Amino acid sequence: MKFPAYISAFVFIFFLIPVVNYAQSKATISGYIKDKETGETLIGAGIFLKETKAGTATNNYGFYSLTADTGRYTLVVMYSGYKTIETPIHFTKNMPPIDFPMEVSTIEMDAYTVDDKYTNQNYESTKMGQIELKVEDIKKIPALLGEVDVLKTIQLLPGVKSSGEGNSGFYVRGGGPDQNLILLDNTIVYNASHLFGFFSIFNSDAIKNVVLIKGGMPANYGGRLSSVLDISMKEGNMKRFHGEGGIGIIAARFTLEGPIVKDKVSFLVSGRRTYADVFAPLFLPPESRGNGYFFYDVNAKINWQVGKKDRLFLSGYFGRDVFHFKSATSDLQIDIPWGNAMAALRWNHQFGSKVFMNSTFSFTNYDFSTNAGTSSFGISLSSGIRDFALKSIVDWIPSPNHSFKFGADYTFHTFMPSSASAQFGDSLSFNPKKQELYSHDFSLFALDEFNLGKRVRINLGVRFNYYQHFGPFDRYVKDDLGVIKDTISYGLFDNIADYARVEPRFNMRIKLTPSSSIKLAYTLNFQNMHLANLATVSLPTDVWLPSTSLIKPQEAHQVNLGYFQNLFKNRLEISVEGYYKHMFNVVEYKDNTSFTQLVNDNPDNVLTLGQGRSFGVEVFIRGGIEFKIKGHLQRISGWVGYTLAWTQRFGFNRNEIHYDGDFFYPRYDRRHDLSVVFSWEIGKRWLVSAVYVYSTGNALAVPSSFYLVGNNLVPYFQDRDNYRMEPYHRLDLGATFILHKGKKWEHSLNLSVYNVYSRQNPFFVYFDLKSDPATNSVQFTGKQISLFPIIPSLTWNFKF
Numbered sequence: 001m002k003f004p005a006y007i008s009a010f011v012f013i014f015f016l017i018p019v020v021n022y023a024q025s026k027a028t029i030s031g032y033i034k035d036k037e038t039g040e041t042l043i044g045a046g047i048f049l050k051e052t053k054a055g056t057a058t059n060n061y062g063f064y065s066l067t068a069d070t071g072r073y074t075l076v077v078m079y080s081g082y083k084t085i086e087t088p089i090h091f092t093k094n095m096p097p098i099d100f101p102m103e104v105s106t107i108e109m110d111a112y113t114v115d116d117k118y119t120n121q122n123y124e125s126t127k128m129g130q131i132e133l134k135v136e137d138i139k140k141i142p143a144l145l146g147e148v149d150v151l152k153t154i155q156l157l158p159g160v161k162s163s164g165e166g167n168s169g170f171y172v173r174g175g176g177p178d179q180n181l182i183l184l185d186n187t188i189v190y191n192a193s194h195l196f197g198f199f200s201i202f203n204s205d206a207i208k209n210v211v212l213i214k215g216g217m218p219a220n221y222g223g224r225l226s227s228v229l230d231i232s233m234k235e236g237n238m239k240r241f242h243g244e245g246g247i248g249i250i251a252a253r254f255t256l257e258g259p260i261v262k263d264k265v266s267f268l269v270s271g272r273r274t275y276a277d278v279f280a281p282l283f284l285p286p287e288s289r290g291n292g293y294f295f296y297d298v299n300a301k302i303n304w305q306v307g308k309k310d311r312l313f314l315s316g317y318f319g320r321d322v323f324h325f326k327s328a329t330s331d332l333q334i335d336i337p338w339g340n341a342m343a344a345l346r347w348n349h350q351f352g353s354k355v356f357m358n359s360t361f362s363f364t365n366y367d368f369s370t371n372a373g374t375s376s377f378g379i380s381l382s383s384g385i386r387d388f389a390l391k392s393i394v395d396w397i398p399s400p401n402h403s404f405k406f407g408a409d410y411t412f413h414t415f416m417p418s419s420a421s422a423q424f425g426d427s428l429s430f431n432p433k434k435q436e437l438y439s440h441d442f443s444l445f446a447l448d449e450f451n452l453g454k455r456v457r458i459n460l461g462v463r464f465n466y467y468q469h470f471g472p473f474d475r476y477v478k479d480d481l482g483v484i485k486d487t488i489s490y491g492l493f494d495n496i497a498d499y500a501r502v503e504p505r506f507n508m509r510i511k512l513t514p515s516s517s518i519k520l521a522y523t524l525n526f527q528n529m530h531l532a533n534l535a536t537v538s539l540p541t542d543v544w545l546p547s548t549s550l551i552k553p554q555e556a557h558q559v560n561l562g563y564f565q566n567l568f569k570n571r572l573e574i575s576v577e578g579y580y581k582h583m584f585n586v587v588e589y590k591d592n593t594s595f596t597q598l599v600n601d602n603p604d605n606v607l608t609l610g611q612g613r614s615f616g617v618e619v620f621i622r623g624g625i626e627f628k629i630k631g632h633l634q635r636i637s638g639w640v641g642y643t644l645a646w647t648q649r650f651g652f653n654r655n656e657i658h659y660d661g662d663f664f665y666p667r668y669d670r671r672h673d674l675s676v677v678f679s680w681e682i683g684k685r686w687l688v689s690a691v692y693v694y695s696t697g698n699a700l701a702v703p704s705s706f707y708l709v710g711n712n713l714v715p716y717f718q719d720r721d722n723y724r725m726e727p728y729h730r731l732d733l734g735a736t737f738i739l740h741k742g743k744k745w746e747h748s749l750n751l752s753v754y755n756v757y758s759r760q761n762p763f764f765v766y767f768d769l770k771s772d773p774a775t776n777s778v779q780f781t782g783k784q785i786s787l788f789p790i791i792p793s794l795t796w797n798f799k800f
Contacts, residue, residue, distance in 0.1 A: 039238025129215030142734030146248030174614020175226030178531030216521030219461030236266030616645030697725030
């Protein structure tokens with residue numbers, strides 16, 4: 001393969017820049033920064049030299065590496081909520097690894113003291129569209145039905161749109177739900193929802209850190225067009241046993257962690273379960289007591305510090321949703337189970353003091369099924385996806401002003417897009433061949449971040465991806481009427497379709513003043529997977545499909561330009577980002593497609609390809625202050641996010657998707673999105689919080705007229721998504737009172753009120769038809785269904 005000239009230039013720069021600026025004698029210090037009480041590594045902790053201001057931050061695994069001229073310095077280590085460390089240090093050759101344990105700060109600070117959570121990374125780094133959320137901040141936000149939810153929290157960030165009332169699905173900058181790469185401990189999550197999308201699978205008690213990347217995606221991430229949601233699990237307390245949990249109105253949770261061998265091996269186990277199915281029979285009428293729904297999930301992790309330079313992690317997740325329906329008037333029964341199973345084995349190794357490697361072998365499986373039947377017939381539908389993956393990333397940090405990262409990842413996919421079987425009595429059965437689609441997905445990547453002078457910092461990246469869809473596989477060939485006329489059979493490992501792509505990435509920061517900068521980013525992303533969605537919300541019936549000979553990989557070009565500034569000594573951070581994204585090979589189901597059509601056909605035969613574009617401006621203001629009132633410490637923090645955006649789809653075959661004009665708006669196009677998040681810690685006992693959201697209503701298709709064909713009314717759609725629902729807005733309030741807080745035991749009560757003024761927000765719209773035989777006319781009226789009125793919830797939380 002002949003590479004374009006710009007790729008050769010990237011490679012040349014990668015390997016040229018690291019060899020400069022080494023004339024002087026250098027020394028390097030490296031190690032981990034940890035919580036002193038738990039041994040948990042701290043992500044993003046700052047470490048710098050007081051005399052030269054040269055510094056760095058810990059990576060996602062708590063590792064740091066700092067290089068400087070040999071000599072004596074004062075080393076400073078800082079992290080939000082912890083006591084700052086200042087210690088003299090002598091930089092010499094061949095320094096051994098040094099870990100820094102940090103103590104939680106209990107000092108009540110003077111009025112308007114800086115909260116270092118909002119540091120200069122906002123304007124110093126090359127990162128664009130990247131927001132980090134700590135679990136402590138997520139837990140402050142009022143919760144629906146008492147369940148703190150990571151995915152609902154990121155919906156409060158600019159550029160992120162919810163998929164519906166109470167739903168945990170999300171869309172980022174005009175992309176579909178399949179265009180978000182969701183990772184849990186480096187393992188891909190394909191369906192992150194419980195309770196038909198109303199809650200996510202992420203138990204906040206087991207989560208350590210959450211990072212969302214909306215634009216300027218670095219080269220070590222790939223396979224998705226719109227965003228990365230990288231979630232890290234806790235590693236387990238290395239020092240002592242610790243537990244926490246809570247009991248709410250619909251679910252209970254419990255987490256236990258502690259040392260297996262102190263300072264050497266630790267564990268974490270966390271579980272959740274709803275109990276609606278347990279108490280529902282007490283309130284339901286006798287004829288409905290056979291119905292039920294519940295979900296549960298379990299997170300587990302083992303952390304083994306093998307030596308100074310090696311650590312092993314074994315983590316896993318297993319969760320299931322189970323819905324059961326039993327008819328009161330017949331013997332019909334329906335069971336709908338679905339869920340995720342994931343496991344990851346991760347190895348951290350330090351090569352010398354400047355090179356750090358993280359390698360992960362992971363497995364993930366998502367499956368969905370529906371089983372329905374009576375005494376005379378039964379039917380079963382199922383779909384799913386299973387992955388085996390291996391990924392290795394190497395960080396090389398030659399100096400505080402230069403870092404280099406490279407690696408590779410490989411995934412073996414098995415897609416099970418749809419299968420069905422049926423039994424009618426004892427004689428007639430329907431059991432077609434189960435469909436399974438196979439593919440290889442391999443990538444190499446490298447990125448180089450360095451300074452050009454004092455004002456400019458650049459991050460150059462490139463990613464090479466090779467994807468192959470291979471056999472066994474049967475391709476059904478259809479005639480013009482859609483009838484299968486021939487079958488092409490591929491044998492084991494036969495090549496059906498393959499695609500090789502190069503993805504350049506570029507980020508640049510230019511400092512304007514000591515506390516402000518502008519940033520520019522360009523990314524090219526390819527996505528080899530597609531989520532075929534028939535519903536208006538994220539449901540477990542959504543089907544994952546690979547790229548094939550008919551369906552090419554999705555492609556997106558995104559350009560970002562932004563202004564970033566910190567004010568009031570880092571108490572307030574501000575960013576304004578504009579973006580434009582153009583997408584190719586976006587998939588939609590053809591008009592009038594139903595789920596049953598996928599059963600005895602190639603799933604890509606009912607899909608059509610088109611283009612998309614999205615553009616807009618995002619404003620994000622986040623801050624925090626501390627002050628005293630009558631001697632009592634007060635902490636106020638929060639953020640305001642606003643998005644003005646347009647999302648359009650076009651370029652589809654008009655015979656397969658009908659729309660008038662040059663483009664149509666998909667259902668997640670929203671012109672305005674506003675969110676305000678506020679929390680106030682009042683002294684040592686009280687925390688009050690509030691969330692206000694406003695957004696333009698969803699777009700959807702409504703019939704412009706109806707025709708009478710025989711005795712049937714047939715709707716006519718003049719355009720696709722030609723109607724706007726009413727705007728969505730609500731106010732949530734929360735209050736937490738700490739009942740007791742001691743060294744060994746702490747517990748509190750949380751009261752959350754969802755939708756305080758009981759706004760009747762639209763969930764979906766249906767049409768009521770009324771016919772008048774006397775005049776041979778039909779009238780239809782649109783009616784709105786709302787889901788949640790005001791909902792109070794009470795949760796008891798505890799720690800020990």
